[in-house]
Amino acid sequence: MQKIRISSTLLVFAVSMIIAVPVQAVLVNFQNFNDLSGFTLNGVTGGINTGAQGVMGPNPGDGRVLRLTNNVGQSGSAFLTNPFSLASDASFSSFFEFQFKDQQNGGADGIVFAIQTVANTAGGAGGGIGYQGLTPSIGIEFDNWNNGGGDGNNGNHAGININGNMNSVVRADILPALLDSGTIFHAWVDYNGLTDLLEVRLALDDIRPATALMSHAVDLVGLLGTTNAFIGFTSGTGYAGADHDIRRWVFDGQFNPITDPGNPGGTISEPGIFALFSIALLGFGLSRRKAWITL
Numbered sequence: 001m002q003k004i005r006i007s008s009t010l011l012v013f014a015v016s017m018i019i020a021v022p023v024q025a026v027l028v029n030f031q032n033f034n035d036l037s038g039f040t041l042n043g044v045t046g047g048i049n050t051g052a053q054g055v056m057g058p059n060p061g062d063g064r065v066l067r068l069t070n071n072v073g074q075s076g077s078a079f080l081t082n083p084f085s086l087a088s089d090a091s092f093s094s095f096f097e098f099q100f101k102d103q104q105n106g107g108a109d110g111i112v113f114a115i116q117t118v119a120n121t122a123g124g125a126g127g128g129i130g131y132q133g134l135t136p137s138i139g140i141e142f143d144n145w146n147n148g149g150g151d152g153n154n155g156n157h158a159g160i161n162i163n164g165n166m167n168s169v170v171r172a173d174i175l176p177a178l179l180d181s182g183t184i185f186h187a188w189v190d191y192n193g194l195t196d197l198l199e200v201r202l203a204l205d206d207i208r209p210a211t212a213l214m215s216h217a218v219d220l221v222g223l224l225g226t227t228n229a230f231i232g233f234t235s236g237t238g239y240a241g242a243d244h245d246i247r248r249w250v251f252d253g254q255f256n257p258i259t260d261p262g263n264p265g266g267t268i269s270e271p272g273i274f275a276l277f278s279i280a281l282l283g284f285g286l287s288r289r290k291a292w293i294t295l
């Protein structure tokens with residue numbers, strides 16, 4: 001056994017680092033899109049949402065929404081500029097709300113929640129939904145245009161897509177409503193990095209369904225080939241189009257299925273974490289004595 005003397009400064013620094021971890025944990029919480037300064041906007045999306053702000057939503061009482069596309073023949077995307085680290089166990093839980101409005105020529109082509117290795121690209125227009133060709137990547141598509149066999153000949157489906165390929169590895173052919181109806185959809189995407197299981201849920205309200213709409217086993221870190229992941233949304237339109245809006249988005253950098261999307265993280269736990277952090281800082285300020293630890 002060896003006794004070493006370290007300064008209280010170092011000790012308090014070490015303690016604050018431990019306590020600070022929850023503060024640094026990723027919790028993205030957009031209850032509206034009044035501020036888009038954290039995003040990199042690509043393709044048409046940058047021209048639709050100007051001044052680092054989303055556009056006013058289409059429904060009475062709406063705040064600003066992230067409008068990915070708004071006309072025919074477009075491709076666009078919005079990714080968080082800062083990467084999300086998959087270095088620990090790669091798990092995450094996410095919730096988002098979306099709506100397709102003002103359909104032109106039947107409404108198309110949908111949106112994709114995408115995870116890729118850069119923030120500044122959008123993929124193919126039309127049936128590519130702004131995602132086609134983005135590789136390596138994984139995407140969760142909500143597709144309202146039937147492009148044939150790859151879509152299961154279904155103009156109202158969801159799918160899990162890999163590496164920018166529009167032929168989904170998993171497809172859900174029955175959704176709770178028509179995407180073209182203007183209904184507001186609520187989606188959950190959960191990834192458990194310990195089991196490699198990706199699950200997608202869909203509802204018409206904030207109640208997270210017990211049963212997954214789609215699930216797929218995938219080694220996300222192996223697929224991407226990096227622990228830096230960029231998270232966001234893509235959209236595309238072709239002969240037909242629509243306003244493709246993301247209305248809310250919550251992303252938690254741990255496996256922690258979001259059961260209260262309007263109040264992620266809760267109102268009690270976050271101030272608690274900050275209080276602990278403040279105590280550590282207080283200790284840093286007051287203590288100047290040497291401390292002993294035994295190794």
Ligand SMILES: [Ca+2]
Nearest residue numbers: 106107108144
């Ligand atoms: Ca349609």
Ligand SMILES: [Ca+2]
Nearest residue numbers: 143145146147
């Ligand atoms: Ca399609």
Ligand SMILES: [Ca+2]
Nearest residue numbers: 143150151159
């Ligand atoms: Ca599809």
